[in-house]
Each structure stands twice: as structure tokens, then as C-alpha cells.
Amino acid sequence: MLKFRNTTALLIVLAAGTAAAETPVAPSDVAPAAGQPLGLGRPALPEEIAAWNLDVSPDGTGLPDGSGDVMTGEEIYLEQCAACHGDFAEGLDNWPALSGGEGTLDREDPEKTIGSYWPYLSTVWDYVHRSMPFGNAQILTPDDTYAITAYLLYSNGLVEDDFVLSNENFTEVQMPNADGFIEDDRAEIEYSAFSAEPCMENCKDNVEITMHASVLDVTPGGEGTEGGAEDAPADASLD
Amino acid sequence: MTVRPGTTSRRGFLRAGLAASVAVPTAVSAARGQGAPDPLITEVQDWARYSGEGVDATPYGLPIHFESDVIRRNVSWLTADTISSINFTPIHQLDGTITPAGCAFERHHSGAIELAKPDYRLMINGLVDRELVFTYEDLERFPRSQGVYFCECAANTGMEWAGAQLNGSQFTHGMIHNMEYVGVSLKTLLAEAGVKPEGKWIYVEGADASSNGRSIPIEKAMDDVMVAFKANGEALRKEHGYPARLVVPGWEGNLWVKWLRRIEVTAGPVESREETSKYTDTLANGVSRKWTWVMDAKSVVTAPSPQVGIKHGPGPLVITGLAWSGRGAIARVDVSVDGGKNWTTARLAQPGVPMAMTRFYLDHVWDGEEMLLQSRAVDETGYVQPTKNALREIRGENSIYHNNGIQTWWIKKDGSAENVEVS
Numbered sequence: 042m043l044k045f046r047n048t049t050a051l052l053i054v055l056a057a058g059t060a061a062a063e064t065p066v067a068p069s070d071v072a073p074a075a076g077q078p079l080g081l082g083r084p085a086l087p088e089e090i091a092a093w094n095l096d097v098s099p100d101g102t103g104l105p106d107g108s109g110d111v112m113t114g115e116e117i118y119l120e121q122c123a124a125c126h127g128d129f130a131e132g133l134d135n136w137p138a139l140s141g142g143e144g145t146l147d148r149e150d151p152e153k154t155i156g157s158y159w160p161y162l163s164t165v166w167d168y169v170h171r172s173m174p175f176g177n178a179q180i181l182t183p184d185d186t187y188a189i190t191a192y193l194l195y196s197n198g199l200v201e202d203d204f205v206l207s208n209e210n211f212t213e214v215q216m217p218n219a220d221g222f223i224e225d226d227r228a229e230i231e232y233s234a235f236s237a238e239p240c241m242e243n244c245k246d247n248v249e250i251t252m253h254a255s256v257l258d259v260t261p262g263g264e265g266t267e268g269g270a271e272d273a274p275a276d277a278s279l280d
Numbered sequence: 281m282t283v284r285p286g287t288t289s290r291r292g293f294l295r296a297g298l299a300a301s302v303a304v305p306t307a308v309s310a311a312r313g314q315g316a317p318d319p320l321i322t323e324v325q326d327w328a329r330y331s332g333e334g335v336d337a338t339p340y341g342l343p344i345h346f347e348s349d350v351i352r353r354n355v356s357w358l359t360a361d362t363i364s365s366i367n368f369t370p371i372h373q374l375d376g377t378i379t380p381a382g383c384a385f386e387r388h389h390s391g392a393i394e395l396a397k398p399d400y401r402l403m404i405n406g407l408v409d410r411e412l413v414f415t416y417e418d419l420e421r422f423p424r425s426q427g428v429y430f431c432e433c434a435a436n437t438g439m440e441w442a443g444a445q446l447n448g449s450q451f452t453h454g455m456i457h458n459m460e461y462v463g464v465s466l467k468t469l470l471a472e473a474g475v476k477p478e479g480k481w482i483y484v485e486g487a488d489a490s491s492n493g494r495s496i497p498i499e500k501a502m503d504d505v506m507v508a509f510k511a512n513g514e515a516l517r518k519e520h521g522y523p524a525r526l527v528v529p530g531w532e533g534n535l536w537v538k539w540l541r542r543i544e545v546t547a548g549p550v551e552s553r554e555e556t557s558k559y560t561d562t563l564a565n566g567v568s569r570k571w572t573w574v575m576d577a578k579s580v581v582t583a584p585s586p587q588v589g590i591k592h593g594p595g596p597l598v599i600t601g602l603a604w605s606g607r608g609a610i611a612r613v614d615v616s617v618d619g620g621k622n623w624t625t626a627r628l629a630q631p632g633v634p635m636a637m638t639r640f641y642l643d644h645v646w647d648g649e650e651m652l653l654q655s656r657a658v659d660e661t662g663y664v665q666p667t668k669n670a671l672r673e674i675r676g677e678n679s680i681y682h683n684n685g686i687q688t689w690w691i692k693k694d695g696s697a698e699n700v701e702v703s
Contacts, residue, residue, distance in 0.1 A: 078472045081421055082404075082412040089413065090405050093542050096483055096493055096550045125360070135360035147566030151678055153557065158568075161551050168553040171491050172390065175364070178489035222560060225572040231674060236662045239614065241623045247703070248619035248652060250690060252443040254586075254699035260447040261355055 097167040101212045104166070108207030109188025111195040117185050118192050121174045130154075130196040140196040146221065156197030160219045162211065166190050342382070350374070352383050353450060358439070363391040364490070366433060368454030371580075371602060372587045376629070377458050377637040378428070381517045384457035387433055387533060389490030389554075392519040395539050400523050402469075402507070406483075406545040409474030416509070416523050422464040422472075425506055427529065428636040430604045432456040432575050434532035434559055434681040440668065441677045444688075444699045448587040449601075452687060452699060453580040458604070458637035461527050463508030466501050469543070475502075479545035483552075484526055487541035494535050495549035496528065500573075504529045504635075507540060530606030530635040531573040532681070534559050564676025575606035577665050578684035579613055579640070579657035590695030594648035599626075603638045605659035610638040612658040617644070619652030619688060619702040620667070632660070651691040652702055668701065 097103035119128065125136040132138030142152030151157075155165055170186040172178050181189065191206040194214065200206075206214070254260065343350065352367040359365035369385040386392065397416040405411040433455035439445050446452050470482075475498065482501045485493035496505070506527040509516060516522040521538025528535040534554055549555065549571075561569040581601040584590050590597060599617075603610045609632030614623040626640040640655070657665040668685030690700040 078410075078474070079422065081418045081472060082414040085403055085405055085411040085413045089403065090411060093403055094405055094544065096485070096544065096552065098546070098548065098550050100548075135357070137360075146562060146568075146678075147564065149677070151562060151566070153562075155557075159557050161556060164551055164553050164556050167550070171493075172489060172553070175361075175390070176489075178390070221566065222556075222568050222570045225569050225574075227569075227572065227574075227576070231666075232661075232663060234674075235664055235666045235670070237664065239623070239656060239658070239664045241614070243621065244623070245619075245621050245703075248621055249703040250652070250700045251703050252701040253690075254444040254447045257445050259355075259357065259445060260451060260586075261353060 095167070095171050097163045097170075099161040099163045099212075101163065101208070104163070104208045104211055105183040106208050107183035107187050108205055108209075109184050109186070109191055110205040111188075111191045111200065111202050114188035114190070114192030114195070117181075118189050121181070122189065125175060130193060139193055140198075143217070146218070154197065155193055156199060156217060158218050158221070160216055160222055162190065162194075162214045162216055165193060166211075350383060352385060355439075355446070355451060364389050366435070366455060368450045369457050370450050371454050371456070371582045372449045372585050374582070375600065375639070377602070377639050378512060379457035379459055381459065381512055381514070381520065384459065384517075384520065385433070385455050386519040387455070388488070388519070389492050390488045393488045393539060394518060395487055395523065397523045400541075402524065402540060403542045404469065404473040404545070405542065407476040407479035407547065408470075408545050409476065410472075412473050414469075419464055419507065419509060419524060422468050424462055425465045426460065426462045427504075427506065427527075428458065428460045428633060429527055429529045430456055430458040430575075430635065430637050431527075431533045431536050432578075432604070432606075434534060434572070434575070437578075437683040437685070437687075438680045440685075440687075440699075441672070441679060441683055444701045447699050449580050449582045449585040449687075449689075450587060453578075453582075453602075455533070456602075456604075456637075458602075459511040460513070461506060461508040462510035463506045463524070463527065466505040466507055466526075466543075467503075469507060470501065470545070473545070475545055478547055481546045481549050483542075483544040483546050483550045484535075484537045484540060485542050485544075486521070486537045487539040492534070492537055492554055493550060493552040494537060494554055495546070495552065496535060496573075498545070500528070500531070528573075530575060532559065532575055535573065559681060561675065561679040561681050563674075564678065569679075572682055575604070576682065576684045577603070577605035577607065577610070577657045577659040577663050579603035579610075579655040579665055580687045581615070581653050581655050581689060584653070584691055584695070584697055585689050586697045586699055589697050590646065590691065593695070594646050597644045597646040599642040599644050599653065601626075601640055601655050603632075603640055603655070603657040604636065605657065605661075605663070606635060607663065608632075608660040609634045609636075610657055611660045611662075613638070613640040614656045614658070615640070615642040616654040616656070617651040620654050620656075620686070623656065626655070634660075648693060650693060651689075652700070653689040653691055653697075654686050656686055
């Protein structure tokens with residue numbers, strides 16, 4: 042049984058104590074003025090910044106000194122990357138293809154690879170160095186990374202087999218789809234078109250079903266869908 | 281006693297619903313009759329005789345086992361490996377607006393990592409007056425902010441660009457959750473470091489192997505972005521970025537970096553893997569939109585839908601769903617039962633909240649005929665959720681991301697439902 046009476050008495054005592062202890066304070070003493078540092082945290086040491094500040098930008102900012110050639114890159118690639126991405130960077134199963142796909146971006150199910158899609162080489166270097174190999178990241182040295190990046194350029198037919206990539210010539214490499222991107226233009230292209238007062242009655246003459254999900258039968262857990270999963274749609278690759 | 285699905289007490293539920301109805305179809309009226317006394321009422325049940333569990337039985341509880349089908353599900357063919365993959369919130373079985381953390385969708389690029397609070401460090405570096413390192417305890421000492429926001433993966437509904445594909449609102453629209461966050465405003469943390477005038481962007485990354493780095497303009501960073509450590513009142517779940525993640529209200533979920541470890545103030549965007557090769561939207565002509573951060577207004581009827589058909593026959597029917605907009609509050613939701621020919625404005629359970637989910641209801645009397653159910657959200661800017669075909673006319677079918685088109689469920693006479701598209 043709950044002892045309500047005693048609990049209530051305790052609450053009253055606590056409330057009285059709080060009231061007695063309360064001293065009016067000006068709000069400015071409690072909340073610091075906006076933009077004023079509180080003095081929390083500590084200075085980051087140069088070694089700490091160097092350990093984490095690894096990102097590389099398109100203009101080469103962040104690239105460490107180093108170099109690597111296509112042939113060395115192929116060796117490292119076959120050891121560290123080919124199990125998922127294929128010997129020729131063509132991709133295996135659902136793992137991403139890294140080469141090929143030129144000229145497919147305006148077709149049904151475009152094949153997006155480093156050669157056909159990625160606008161900046163810095164992204165390749167940065168991602169390989171920082172996040173690959175999958176499941177064993179951050180083991181590649183800068184020279185390893187230059188070499189793998191050189192091999193990926195070669196596998197996309199963008200350099201010859203004697204090519205050496207380094208921090209010195211890095212920004213000279215132009216990616217084929219560098220001009221293939223525009224900034225988000227939904228505000229100009231779509232928002233006015235999609236902001237008309239919507240129709241409420243008799244908005245169309247007739248309504249026909251034009252597509253059925255059951256035809257594809259790829260939903261997990263449905264009738265006979267386990268087999269359907271093998272027949273994955275072509276645009277399935279989320280990652 | 282509570283009504284339990286799958287027991288004869290569903291009849292009691294039906295009766296209660298019909299009592300409030302004005303026009304009762306005769307077929308349903310006949311079904312109301314009870315031939316024999318209901319033993320659930322006339323016989324003393326075990327739960328009415330014996331005691332239940334004590335208060336020490338469950339220090340931290342899971343839903344009762346009757347609800348064991350309310351779970352996240354994944355689509356195995358979608359990705360090569362579950363470690364870099366996504367699962368889906370069971371929105372078809374939830375109600376209200378807050379997503380329970382235990383079934384809120386997960387998206388990992390290198391798996392859900394375990395990062396203890398004592399091991400947590402957050403660095404701010406780059407174009408700032410003071411390059412700083414914070415511990416978790418430091419974060420808790422900053423003035424706090426709170427807000428309810430939806431987090432939607434940019435690829436939500438992405439599998440539907442080429443046509444109706446997945447049967448269920450969980451799979452078509454479940455890459456979303458909506459939680460109440462507590463944390464520190466990013467602008468407060470940036471003020472602690474002091475952003476230099478040439479700092480126009482931030483680059484944020486996580487502590488996991490993928491790092492999932494993203495660039496965000498300084499204007500957004502100084503607006504409503506938050507470093508959150510609590511969701512729905514409790515610590516973030518491991519899979520949602522424990523102990524601290526970024527909350528970027530109204531913008532695509534990929535920017536909500538989990539296990540946040542570093543914020544670099546930069547002069548320009550880093551153009552990382554996640555903002556070039558992924559999360560860019562390819563148009564029909566092969567040119568791709570980048571920096572499509574905002575999630576446009578969207579809605580879906582969560583039930584009835586393919587995973588939760590109508591089991592009670594004609595009569596009163598609750599049609600319900602969710603609506604949200606990354607550009608503000610939901611102002612209105614319209615529902616159509618005839619594939620978009622005629623629309624009825626639904627009832628919002630609560631007024632819309634900016635960049636948070638809104639629950640809508642249409643209290644319908646089903647005549648037992650086929651329906652083509654749709655919902656259409658309107659946000660406070662006047663933007664009206666477009667049809668999928670209207671989006672395709674502008675973008676084609678290769679965008680992958682940002683499909684906020686109107687969803688159609690074909691409700692058949694037997695109450696089952698299917699994902700379809702209509703003319």
C-alpha cells in the first residue's frame with residue numbers, strides 16, 4: 042500500500058525549503074549574453090587537430106605530401122578493395138562499381154561511378170583514405186591512397202598505366218562529370234508550380250490504376266517475396 | 281480491460297464505434313448481434329483472478345509481447361550489406377506523432393558503433409578564434425534547447441520513382457522518425473569557438489569508420505541546428521548516434537551526423553563522398569542537382585495501407601496518416617478516397633509544428649466498395665504536395681532522392697490494400 046500521507050508531508054517540507062532558499066537573481070546573472078564564451082572545453086592541441094582534420098577539398102586543401110603510381114595502386118587495390126569492388130573496379134553483386142558507366146547518366150538506370158559521375162578527385166582520395174577499406178578503415182597511408190586513386194583513374198580510362206599521382210599534380214586531374222552538377226533549383230523550378238490552390242472537387246474525369254506493386258513482388262515478408270528479392274530492381278543500390 | 285487484437289473482443293470495439301455512427305449500413309447492423317454470452321465477460325478470466333507482475337519485474341520495459349510485430353524491417357535487396365544500410369519505421373502501426381526510439385529507423389554507413397560518454401570528444405577546428413575540444417560533460421554545461429523534429433532520409437520513397445514497388449507504408453515511407461530532442465544549439469558551441477568572418481561553411485563528421493562527413497552553410501548552422509544528446513526524454517539510442525548527434529531541422533537525414541566528433545569551420549564545401557556521389561539528384565538530362573538539403577512537404581496515409589488492411593468490414597473507418605514539411609508547419613492535409621478526383625480536408629490532431637510530423641484523421645464511413653486512398657499535404661508556405669507524375673515531368677525517374685509525391689493505396693472490397701499508381 043502506498044503511504045500517501047507521509048509523502049505529502051515530505052513534499053510540503055521540500056516546497057517550503059525551496060521557497061526559503063530562493064533568492065531573486067537578475068536573468069543576466071543566469072544566462073550569459075549571446076555570443077559570449079562560457080569558457081567551457083579546452084584548446085585543441087596541434088597533434089589532435091592533425092589526427093582528425095583529414096578532409097580534403099577540391100582545391101587540394103588537406104592533401105598531405107606523397108605520391109603513388111598505377112601499378113602500385115593495382116597491387117594494393119587487389120589486396121584491399123577487389124573483394125567488393127571487383128578486380129577491375131567493375132563492382133560485385135550489390136557493391137558499388139567504381140569504373141565504367143560513361144554516357145549513362147541520361148538513360149534509364151544510370152551507372153554512377155567515379156569515372157562517370159564523381160565531380161572531384163579529392164572526394165575519391167578523401168573517402169578512400171578516411172573510410173576505406175570497408176570494415177577496416179584508416180589503414181591506408183597517404184602514398185597507398187595516392188596509388189589506389191591513380192589506379193582508379195586508370196581503371197576508368199582517364200590516365201595511362203605509367204601515371205603517377207602526387208600532391209603536386211593532383212589538382213591538374215579533371216573529372217569527366219565535373220560540370221554535371223547544378224545547385225538545388227527547386228525554389229525556382231518547382232515551388233511556384235506546386236503552390237497553386239489545389240482542386241477539391243471533380244479534379245479529373247476518370248481514374249485508372251496504371252501500376253501495381255504486386256507485379257514486381259519485391260516486398261519483404263509478403264506472399265512468396267523471399268524469391269522475389271533475387272530480382273532486385275536496378276535502382277536498388279542505396280549505398 | 282484493454283481491447284486486444286485477435287480476440288473476440290474486437291466485436292466489442294465494433295459495437296462501441298457504431299454507437300456513435302449516424303447511418304448504420306444494414307449488413308453491419310446484423311453483424312452486431314451476439315448469439316451467445318461472451319465468455320470473456322461471463323467467465324472470470326485469469327487476469328481478473330490472479331495477480332500480475334510486481335514493479336521490480338521490468339526496470340526498463342519493452343512493448344508487451346502482443347505487439348511483437350511492431351518492429352523495424354529492412355529490405356535485403358536494397359544494399360549489399362546490412363552494415364551500410366537502412367531499415368524502416370513501422371509507421372503503419374504507430375499513431376500520434378512521436379516515434380518510439382526502439383522502432384525508429386536506422387541508417388548506418390559503417391554500422392552502429394558503441395561510443396561511451398567518457399570516450400566522447402567533440403572538436404571544433406578550422407576558421408575559428410579558438411580551436412576547442414569538448415567532453416560529453418562539457419556539452420551538458422551549455423544552455424540547452426529543445427525541439428520536436430522529423431528526420432527523413434532523402435531516399436525515403438526513393439524506390440518508387442519508376443513506379444509502385446513496395447507494398448506497405450513502412451517500406452514506402454518509413455525512412456523517417458520524429459522525436460523530441462534536447463541538446464545544445466550549434467550556434468552556442470560555435471560562439472564558444474568564435475567563427476571568423478571568412479568561415480562560410482561547416483564540415484561535420486562522425487566518429488564511426490564512415491565519418492559520413494557533410495558540409496552545411498554557416499547560415500543554417502547558426503540558425504536552428506542542434507547538437508542533441510537526448511531524444512524522447514532519454515539518452516540517444518546507440519543506433520541514433522549515442523552519445524551526441526547533429527539535428528538539422530527540416531533537412532535531409534544524411535546531414536544529421538551521428539556520433540558527432542568534429543565540426544570544422546571552412547571557407548567552402550568539402551564536396552565529400554556523401555554530397556557528390558550520393559545525395560545528389562540526377563535529372564532526366566543527366567545533370568544532377570546538388571545541395572538539395574530541404575525536405576519538401578509530404579504526407580502518407582499510414583492506415584489503412586497494404587500491411588494493415590481493413591478487417592472490420594463496412595462502417596466507421598479511421599483513415600489516418602502523417603504529414604510533414606522541411607519548410608515549416610503543415611497547414612492542411614486533404615484526403616481522397618477516389619484516387620484524387622475529389623478531396624476532403626482531414627482533421628489535424630494538433631496544429632502543425634514547424635519541421636515536425638503532424639497526425640491527420642479522416643473519420644470515414646466505408647461503404648465496402650473499392651477505394652483509391654490518397655493524402656495531400658499543404659504547408660505554411662502554400663506549397664502543395666505534388667503528384668508523382670508532376671515530379672517526374674520535371675525530374676525524370678533517376679533522382680533516387682526527394683520523392684515527395686502523393687501516394688495511392690488501392691483498398692479492395694475485402695479490405696486488403698495494395699500500392700498502386702493512378703492516372
